[in-house]
Amino acid sequence: MASLTLNKLNKSFGDTHIIKDVDLTIGDGEFVVFVGPSGCGKSTLLRLVAGLESISDGELKIGETLVNDLPPRERGVGMVFQSYALYPHMTVYENMAFGLKLAKTAEQTVRDRVLETARILQLEELLDRKPKALSGGQRQRVAMGRAMAREPRILLFDEPLSNLDASLRVQMRNEIARLHHRLGSTVIYVTHDQVEAMTLADQIVVLNGGHIEQVGSPQELYQRPATRFVAGFIGSPTMNFLPAALREGHAEGCRVSLSGIGELTLPQSAAALDEHAALTLGVRPEHLSLDEAQGSNAFEIVNVEYLGNEVYVYLDSGQSDELLIHRSEAPSRWEIGQKAALVPSLANVHLFDGEGRALPLTSTRDAA
Amino acid sequence: MNTRFAKSLVKRIAFWALIAVLLVYAIFPFYYAVITSLKPSSALFQVDYWLSSVDFSNYITIFSQGSFVQAIINSVIVAVSVVAIALLLGVTAAYALGRVRFRGRTTVMMVVLGVSMFPQVAVLSGLFEVIRVLNLYNSAGGLILSYTIFTLPFTVWVLTTFMRQLPMELEEAAIMDGATPWVTITKVFLPLMWPAMATTGLLAFIAAWNEFLFALTFTLTSEERTVPVAIALISGGSQHELPWGPIMAASVTVTVPLVILVMIFQRRIVSGLTAGAVKG
Ligand SMILES: Nc1ncnc2c1ncn2[C@@H]1O[C@H](COP(=O)(O)OP(=O)(O)O)[C@@H](O)[C@H]1O
Ligand SMILES: [Mg+2]
Numbered sequence: 251m252a253s254l255t256l257n258k259l260n261k262s263f264g265d266t267h268i269i270k271d272v273d274l275t276i277g278d279g280e281f282v283v284f285v286g287p288s289g290c291g292k293s294t295l296l297r298l299v300a301g302l303e304s305i306s307d308g309e310l311k312i313g314e315t316l317v318n319d320l321p322p323r324e325r326g327v328g329m330v331f332q333s334y335a336l337y338p339h340m341t342v343y344e345n346m347a348f349g350l351k352l353a354k355t356a357e358q359t360v361r362d363r364v365l366e367t368a369r370i371l372q373l374e375e376l377l378d379r380k381p382k383a384l385s386g387g388q389r390q391r392v393a394m395g396r397a398m399a400r401e402p403r404i405l406l407f408d409e410p411l412s413n414l415d416a417s418l419r420v421q422m423r424n425e426i427a428r429l430h431h432r433l434g435s436t437v438i439y440v441t442h443d444q445v446e447a448m449t450l451a452d453q454i455v456v457l458n459g460g461h462i463e464q465v466g467s468p469q470e471l472y473q474r475p476a477t478r479f480v481a482g483f484i485g486s487p488t489m490n491f492l493p494a495a496l497r498e499g500h501a502e503g504c505r506v507s508l509s510g511i512g513e514l515t516l517p518q519s520a521a522a523l524d525e526h527a528a529l530t531l532g533v534r535p536e537h538l539s540l541d542e543a544q545g546s547n548a549f550e551i552v553n554v555e556y557l558g559n560e561v562y563v564y565l566d567s568g569q570s571d572e573l574l575i576h577r578s579e580a581p582s583r584w585e586i587g588q589k590a591a592l593v594p595s596l597a598n599v600h601l602f603d604g605e606g607r608a609l610p611l612t613s614t615r616d617a618a
Numbered sequence: 619m620n621t622r623f624a625k626s627l628v629k630r631i632a633f634w635a636l637i638a639v640l641l642v643y644a645i646f647p648f649y650y651a652v653i654t655s656l657k658p659s660s661a662l663f664q665v666d667y668w669l670s671s672v673d674f675s676n677y678i679t680i681f682s683q684g685s686f687v688q689a690i691i692n693s694v695i696v697a698v699s700v701v702a703i704a705l706l707l708g709v710t711a712a713y714a715l716g717r718v719r720f721r722g723r724t725t726v727m728m729v730v731l732g733v734s735m736f737p738q739v740a741v742l743s744g745l746f747e748v749i750r751v752l753n754l755y756n757s758a759g760g761l762i763l764s765y766t767i768f769t770l771p772f773t774v775w776v777l778t779t780f781m782r783q784l785p786m787e788l789e790e791a792a793i794m795d796g797a798t799p800w801v802t803i804t805k806v807f808l809p810l811m812w813p814a815m816a817t818t819g820l821l822a823f824i825a826a827w828n829e830f831l832f833a834l835t836f837t838l839t840s841e842e843r844t845v846p847v848a849i850a851l852i853s854g855g856s857q858h859e860l861p862w863g864p865i866m867a868a869s870v871t872v873t874v875p876l877v878i879l880v881m882i883f884q885r886r887i888v889s890g891l892t893a894g895a896v897k898g
Contacts, residue, residue: 300794302790302793302794321793322793322794322796323793323794323795323796327794328794329790329791329794331787331790331791332787333785333787335785335787335788335790335791336791337788337791337792337806338810339809339810348792348795348797348805349794349795349796352795352796352797352801353796396791396795397794400795
C-alpha cells in the first residue's frame, strides 16, 4: 500500500502529445478510477504509472520515492490487463507463482502466498488448470490473483471487465469492490464505463483529450460537474443541454432566457460575464418535470420508454437533433404525440459558459 | 436421378485417379530406390516392380565401409549444430525484430530477406575465401557456418512473423512480473513457439542434411565428408562400373531419418506453417 503523486506528468509519442500536464494525488488505500471516452489517454496514463511507458516530462512518486526511472518490478505495482494476458502454457498456480519465483522468493513463501491469494479469490479448485480450461470470470480472477500474489503496493486495472458479458460484469464489479474493502490496497482502475466508475470509486478522475477534466468523489461529479464535458459524461441517461442567453447577471444570481421555456432566475453567479452571453443550461432527466403545454412552452413527445420502475420520456427540443429526456417514476401519464411544457427544477440546474465551464453558485446549496 | 448418380461416380473416380497419379509421381522414385537397394547386384538390371526376395548385401557393403558411417556421423553433427545455432540466433533476432521498436527495423528485415535470394553458386568463391581465412577449410565448422548463413534468413523471417502475433500484453505481463527479456523469451515465448520452431528447425535440418555443393567444395578428406558427397563418391570396382546397389542402399539409409522426423513433427509443421495465416 502506498500513496501516489503525479506532478505535471507528460507523455508524447513522437510528435503527438498524449498526456498533458497531469497533476494528481492518490491517497493510501484509495480506489481511484480513471474514466473518459476511448482514446483520451487513460491506458497511457496507467502505463506510465506501471512503468510500461517512459515518462516524457514531470514527476511520478510512489510514497516518497521518485520512480520515474525505475523498471516496473522495482515500483511495487501489479497490473491486470484487459485481455488478462495469462501465460497459456502455465497452470493457474504457475501463473500466480511466476512473478514470485522471478523475485527469488523462498519456495515455501511462494506456496503460502499463492495459496492465500487463491483462497481470497476462490481459485483453490482451479490451481492445476490451464487458462484455456477456465471461464471468462475465472480467467479474470486469475489475472487479479497474478497481480496480487506479489503483494504490490498499488494495483492497476486496465478495463478488466470489458471482455465479460453484462451479468458477469456486475458480479465481478461487486467482487472487486468487496476485495478492495477487505484488503484496503491502493487501486487505480481504468474504464470507459461511467457506471463502473460511479460504483467502484472513492475518487473519479475524468480525463478528456489527455488532461484532467475534474477529480472528485462520485457525488461531487454528479452534483457539481465542473465542466460541461463531465456533466455530459457522468450520469445515465445523460444530462439535457439547452442553449440559454444571459439576461441579467450579478453576484447574487442571474436571469437567463431559453427559447420556448422563457426566463428563469437561477442561483448561479454570472457577474464575470457580459450581458447576452451565450450559455448552456444543463438539467438532469430527473430534474426536468413536464406539465401541460402553455403557449410556446410546448415540446412534442417523440418516444416513451417504460423500464418497469421508471419511465423515460423523450421530447423534441425543436433546436437540435438531440432529444431531451425526462425521467420519472412509473407509471407515467405521458404518451407519444402529446405536447408538454418543460419545467426545470431551478435548484438543480447547471449553467455552463461559452468554454464549457460551470458557473459557480452564489450561495451554498445542495443540488442532487 | 440416374445421370446425376453417374456424374458423381465419374467425378469420384476422376478424383481418385488424380490422387493415384500424384502418389505414383511422388513416391515411385523412392520406391524404386528401395527396391533396387534390396536386390543383389546380379539382379540389378532386371526391371521388376515388385520384390521377389530381399537381399541386404548392399547395406552390408556400405555399412562395412568406415567412411560411410563416418559421413553419417558428420552429417548428424553438422545438421544438428546448424539447427541449434539457427534457432538460437533466429529466436533472439526475432525478438529484436518483432518486439523491439527501433529505427531501420524494416530495412533490416528486407536485407535479411534479400540475402536469402542469392544462389549458392554466386557466393561460393567468396565464402571459400572466408572459410580459408577463418581456418575452417575441410572441417565441420566450415559447413556449419555456411549452412547457417543460408538457413538463418528463412528462420528469422518465420520466427519474427510468429513472434509478432503473440499478444503484446503477454510480454507486458511478464515485464510486470519482473522478467528480463531473456526470461521472457525462454519462459514465456519459447513454450508458445514450438510449432514455428519445429517447422523452421526441421526445414533447416533437411537443408543441411541434403546439401551437396558446399559440402563438396569445403571438404577434402573422407573423414570430414557429409553423406551427400559420400554417396556421390561411392565407386565401383572399375572406372566403368557404377555401383547402383550400394548407392541406392546409402540413399535410402539417409532418407529414412528425414521421413521419420517429418512424420513425428508433421502436425506441428502444419500448425506452424499456417500459424502466420490465421489467428488461432
Ligand atoms: N505506443 C503508442 N504510439 C503512438 N500512439 C499511441 C501509443 N499508445 C497510445 N497511443 C495513442 O494515444 C492515445 C491514447 O491512447 P490510450 O491511452 O490507449 O487511450 P484509452 O483512453 O482509450 O485507453 C490514442 O490516440 C492512441 O492512438
Ligand atoms: Mg485503453
